[in-house]
Amino acid sequence: xxxxxxxxxxxxxxxxxxxxxxxxxxxxxxxxxxxxxxxxxxxxxxxxxxxxxxxxxxxxxxxxxxxxxxxxxxxxxxxxxxxxxxxxxxxxxxxxxxxxxxxxxxxxxxxxxxxxxxxxxxxxxxxxxxxxxxxxxxxxxxxxxxxxxxxxxxxxxxxxxxxxxxxxxxxxxxxxxxxxxxxxxxxxxxxxxxxxxxxxxxxxxxxxxxxxxxxxxxxxxxxxxxxxxxxxxxxxxxxxxxxxxxxxxxxxxxxxxxxxxxxxxxxxxxxxxxxxxxxxxxxxxxxxxxxxxxxxxxxxxxxxxxxxxxxxxxxxxxxxxxxxxxxxxxxxxxxxxxxxxxxxxxxxxxxxxxxxxxxxxxxxxxxxxxxxxxxxxxxxxxxxxxxxxxxxxxxxxxxxxxxxxxxxxxxxxxxxxxxxxxxxxxxxxxxxxxxxxxxxxxxxxxxxxxxx
Numbered sequence: 115x116x117x118x119x120x121x122x123x124x125x126x127x128x129x130x131x132x133x134x135x136x137x138x139x140x141x142x143x144x145x146x147x148x149x150x151x152x153x154x155x156x157x158x159x160x161x162x163x164x165x166x167x168x169x170x171x172x173x174x175x176x177x178x179x180x181x182x183x184x185x186x187x188x189x190x191x192x193x194x195x196x197x198x199x200x201x202x203x204x205x206x207x208x209x210x211x212x213x214x215x216x217x218x219x220x221x222x223x224x225x226x227x228x229x230x231x232x233x234x235x236x237x238x239x240x241x242x243x244x245x246x247x248x249x250x251x252x253x254x255x256x257x258x259x260x261x262x263x264x265x266x267x268x269x270x271x272x273x274x275x276x277x278x279x280x281x282x283x284x285x286x287x288x289x290x291x292x293x294x295x296x297x298x299x300x301x302x303x304x305x306x307x308x309x310x311x312x313x314x315x316x317x318x319x320x321x322x323x324x325x326x327x328x329x330x331x332x333x334x335x336x337x338x339x340x341x342x343x344x345x346x347x348x349x350x351x352x353x354x355x356x357x358x359x360x361x362x363x364x365x366x367x368x369x370x371x372x373x374x375x376x377x378x379x380x381x382x383x384x385x386x387x388x389x390x391x392x393x394x395x396x397x398x399x400x401x402x403x404x405x406x407x408x409x410x411x412x413x414x415x416x417x418x419x420x421x422x423x424x425x426x427x428x429x430x431x432x433x434x435x436x437x438x439x440x441x442x443x444x445x446x447x448x449x450x451x452x453x454x455x456x457x458x459x460x461x462x463x464x465x466x467x468x469x470x471x472x473x474x475x476x477x478x479x480x481x482x483x484x485x486x487x488x489x490x491x492x493x494x495x496x497x498x499x500x501x502x503x504x505x506x507x508x509x510x511x512x513x514x515x516x517x518x519x520x521x522x523x524x525x526x527x528x529x530x531x532x533x534x535x536x537x538x539x540x541x542x543x544x545x546x547x548x549x550x551x552x553x554x555x556x557x558x559x560x561x562x563x564x565x566x
Contacts, residue, residue, distance in 0.1 A: 119342050123335060130331050134324055141313075141320050148309050156227075156300060157274050163223050178208060179281060186240055186292050187285050189250065196250045203235060204259065212262045228303035232263035232271065237295040242288060255297055263299075271299035361468060362399040365439045366392060391435055398464070416543040418459040425454045425493060426486065432467050433484060444481045445471070451486045454493055456564060458544060466540040467495070469533040470560050474499035479557070488566070492546075495562040504552040512550055513538040 185202055188194040194202070220229045234255050240248040253259055257268050265271055276297040283290055302308070310317070369392045378384045426449050433447050474482050479499035487494040504512065512534050541548045541562055552558035 119338055122338065126331055126334065130327060133327055137320055137324055141316065144313060144316050145309065148312055152302075152305065152309060152312075153272050156229075156272075156302065159224055160274050160298070160300070163219060178206070181206065182238075182281065182292060182294065183283055186283070186290065189240065190242075190285050190290065199238065199250050203238065204261065206261065209262055213264060216262065217264070229300050230263070230265050230271075230303065231274075231298060231300045232257060232265035232268065233261045233277075233296050233298050234259045234268075235261050235294070235296045236276070237293065239293040241291040241293065247293075255299065261296060265299060265301060268299050271301040274298045274300050359399065359403075361439055361472065362395040365395045365435060366399070368438055369395070391438060394431075394435065398461070416462060416539055418462060418543055420457045420459050422455055422457050423460060425456050425458075426451060428458075428460065428463075429467070429484065429486065429495070432464055432471075436468065436471055440475055443475060443479065446481070446483045448483055449486045451488060451493070454486070454488075454566070456493060456566065458564070459540075462540045462543070466537040466562070467497070469537050470497050470562075473533055474501055474558070477501040477558075489563065491566055492563045493566050495564070496559055497561075498557065498559045500557045503554040503556050503558055504550070505554050509550055509552060513548070 181202070185194065185199050189196070189199055216231065220227075220231070234257065236255060236259070237252045238250045239252065240250060242248065255268060255273075257265065274297075276295060279292075279294045279296075281292045283292070369388050372378055372388050373385070373392075378388060429449070430447060433445055436445060437443075471482060474497065477499075479501035481500045483498045485494075485496045485498070487496070514535060537560075538548055541564070544564055546562060546564040548560060548562050550558060550560050
């Protein structure tokens with residue numbers, strides 16, 4: 115059963131990972147599509163604004179063409195080398211002026227977007243008659259080849275369009291042609307937020323889908339674990355029901371054998387004490403059976419039948435009955451209170467205290483000390499034993515339902531893991547509290563506090 119549960123959990127985790135991966139892939143695909151769509155929109159908008167630079171400032175464009183012609187002829191004359199031509203082009207006098215004009219046009223025609231741009235020169239090639247093309251330079255787009263614009267890097271920018279220009283001229287009775295290519299790159303400020311804004315519905319839907327998957331997964335796993343625990347409890351209960359009934363049955367058996375002794379029958383006081391013990395254990399046995407029939411160890415609340423009792427006498431009765439069941443255990447009452455009257459449910463409190471005492475016996479105790487005291491208007495009952503103790507990291511789990519301490523061979527000790535959980539529930543029903551202090555190898559002390 116455990117292996118099947120683990121396999122089912124593993125497959126469920128794998129399915130959740132696959133579904134989450136698919137969901138993330140769909141979101142990423144949608145994001146990439148939105149980015150491409152956004153870039154296309156920007157390209158189209160800028161295309162509407164300008165086909166080339168001439169409609170921005172025809173005078174500057176004319177000056178640029180004059181500069182290109184002059185540089186070409188100087189190169190053909192040998193006055194400038196390729197590096198000089200590139201330097202003169204990039205260090206043009208129109209940079210700042212044309213940059214400002216283009217920025218103003220963007221702000222006027224695209225007021226909802228904040229755009230940075232750069233126009234970079236990619237190619238500068240001369241063609242002469244009867245000669246091959248003379249490539250003065252031809253580079254991939256680099257920000258170092260920027261002609262105009264305010265971009266400092268092309269990393270976050272995208273290509274809007276490329277401008278190819280051709281011109282021709284005559285030098286020393288020889289015709290030549292000039293081919294130039296420059297590209298505009300733009301970067302929209304906060305473009306990521308614009309894309310995410312357009313994807314708000316998709317993101318919310320995807321997030322809700324993933325959260326729903328995780329929630330259903332957690333619910334399913336919890337249900338599986340709970341079902342496994344229920345099955346384990348049923349199995350343990352069937353196997354260990356005799357242990358839950360062992361205490362009263364053992365006491366009844368021992369008491370019956372004691373009654374067979376003539377010296378006990380001849381002593382009215384001892385005889386009556388044994389008869390009273392048999393009567394109490396018989397009533398307790400009946401109550402335990404009633405609890406099993408009513409499923410009182412399940413999630414049902416504890417209904418107390420309270421009555422006023424003298425607590426010290428009540429505790430002594432529990433101690434004396436426990437001595438009959440476990441004569442080899444040295445149990446010592448050290449009461450620092452006298453005739454304290456509390457309103458309690460005798461049956462349930464007896465169950466709680468016996469569970470604590472039996473727990474001490476199960477885990478190696480030979481001596482148990484029961485103390486009473488008054489602590490800040492609360493009646494304190496402490497049970498100290500000299501057993502094997504409990505590790506610090508396990509003490510917080512002691513009062514959890516179905517938890518059983520695993521201590522070497524003592525893991526095989528019979529029990530349902532309900533004893534201390536039941537103790538905690540009973541004391542809480544009395545509006546009290548129970549705590550534990552223990553050191554491994556040095557024994558354990560349980561302290562119950564009840565309202566006076």
